[in-house]
Amino acid sequence: MTSFAPAPPLDTLAPTLDPTRVRLLDLLDQRQPGRSLPGALYTDPELHDLDLRLLWHRQWFFAGTVAEVPEPGDYLTVDLGTVSVLVLRDDDEQVRAFRNVCRHRGARLVSEPRGSVGNIVCGYHRWTYATDGTLRHAPQLVPTAEGGPDPACLSLRTVAVRVVSGLVFCCLAAEPSADVDAVGEAVAPYLDAHALDRTKVAAQVDLVEQGNWKLTMENNRECYHCDGHPELLRTFFPTWGLREDQVPPRLRASHERYLAAEEDLRVACEARGLARDAVEDLVDRPLGFRVQREALDGAGESFSPDGTRLVGRLLGDLDEPRLGRATLHAQPNLWLHALADHVVTFAVLPLGPDRTLVRTTWLVDADAREGADYDVEALTGVWRATNSQDAAFVELTQAGVADPAYEPGPYSEGERQVDAFVSWYVARMREEASR
Structure with missing residues (x-):
């Protein structure tokens, strides 16, 4: 008779990783500090799937602004792979977020990127939910008194949401990190004066870049390529990100002009109690971020060809247009510029391994009048061009990292924040993939 040894207890078995996770960890280990990522991390569909599941579905991400859901029933949707999140303002004027899935048989509740509802009504079997997510009506559902389910147990599945100085962040994790609250405290002194809760959307443009989402974020973290942005360089100093000893001779005149503008900004900020100096924690915390107020070139007021203001009404209670730009970068998917006359936000959303949505939103004072206080074409011109x-730079890079000849190259002195972003990505993915 053949005998078999008893199987070991389940709790003594070492966890096994699926082959894709093993490959991911191997590629993360291959990445050298100060260099870009291995090509497969920008191109492989299975690894992109892990980006979604291990990072986007577990970390806080930027969904939009309170100005995009100004009234009860107003909503926006954010799609991350097969996951759809519904963000809306409820009847009590609180911003909430839900999984965009009916609790009956799973139909998508809302298919448009934005809109307004009285109740949330499933288009399949007309199950109806209040704006707080509770089930209000389910045709032909067996009553609880007759053994049917409790409607209270069929509310929409909630998604964690935090409003940070008018910015809406969401997290799909069952136990979201509390990190967003600490980041909110850090950025409030820079953004609160711009009163995003008293703004409206003047324009919103969706642009699909033909590249991986990480390339989009990397491109934003350096001005090494800013010679390719003639419109932006009318107000955006080209020595951004460089230390004094890194400024090349050809940019010395621009840098001296920058230093003078920075001194003027320091005086203006101190007089108004506005935070100005850089605060950053880009690698070690789950919601890596950097915030700073910096001077603008030209008249120093706004993103116009000569730097003069683009909106007649200033934001919040600000009394001076020449206050530079309060810039916030948050990982994985936000950067913004808050000026005295308007705010422009950028949301980065992955559509596929080589396709990324960049959603740009321009906010102005809620009482500003189009055609009188601002012109949409003028307001949006610099960033539409930029x-x-x-997008063209990202597409060029995507084509290159997909080429077998690609090898991760070294970053320049001005690409410190690119290295920080990639290091943050490696750390977060390694943490999640090893669980």
Whole structure:
């Protein structure tokens, strides 16, 4: 008779990783500090799937602004792979977020990127939910008194949401990190004066870049390529990100002009109690971020060809247009510029391994009048041009990292924040993949 040894207890078995996770960890280990990522991390569909599941579905991400859901029933949707999140303002004027899935048989509740509802009504079998997610009506559902389910147990599945100085962040994790609250405290002194809760959307443009989402974020973290942004360089100093000893001779005049503008900004900020100095934690915390107020070139007021203001009404209670730009970068998918006359936000959303949505939103004072206080074409001109140029750069890079000849190259002195972003990505993915 053949005898068999008893199987070991389940709790003594070492966890096994699926082959894709093993490959991911191997590629993360291959990455050298100060160099870009191995090509497969920008191109492989299975690894992109892990980006979604291990990072986007577990970390806080930027969904939009409170100005995009100004009234009860107003909503926006954010799609991350097969996951759809519904963000809306409820009847009590609180911003909430839900999984965009009916609790009956799973139909998608809302298919448009934005809109307004009285109740949330499933288009399949007309199950109806209040704006707080509770089930209000389910045709032909067996009553609880007759053995049917409790409607209270069929509310929409909630998604964690935090409003940070008018910015809406969401997290799909069952136990979201509390990190967003600490980041919110850090950025409030820079953004609160711009009163995003008293703004409206003047324009919103969606642009699909033909590249991986990480390339989009990397491109934003350096001005090494800013010679390719002639419109932006009218107000955006080209020595951004460089230390004093790194400024090349050809940019010395621009840098001296930058230093003078920075001193003027320091005086203006101190007089108004506005935070100015850089605060950053880009690698070690789950919601890596950097925030700073910096001077603008030209008249120093706004993103216009000569730097003069683009909106007649200033934001919040600000009394001076020449206050530079309060810039916030948050990982994985946000950067923004808050000026005295408007705010422009950028949301980065992955559509596929080589396709990324960049959603740009321009906010102005809620009482500003189009045609009188601002012109949409003028307001959006610089960043529409810059986004188009950046899309071309990202597409060029995507083509290159997909080429067998690609090898991760060294970053320049001005690409410190690119290295920080990639290091953050490696750390977060290694943490999640090893669980």
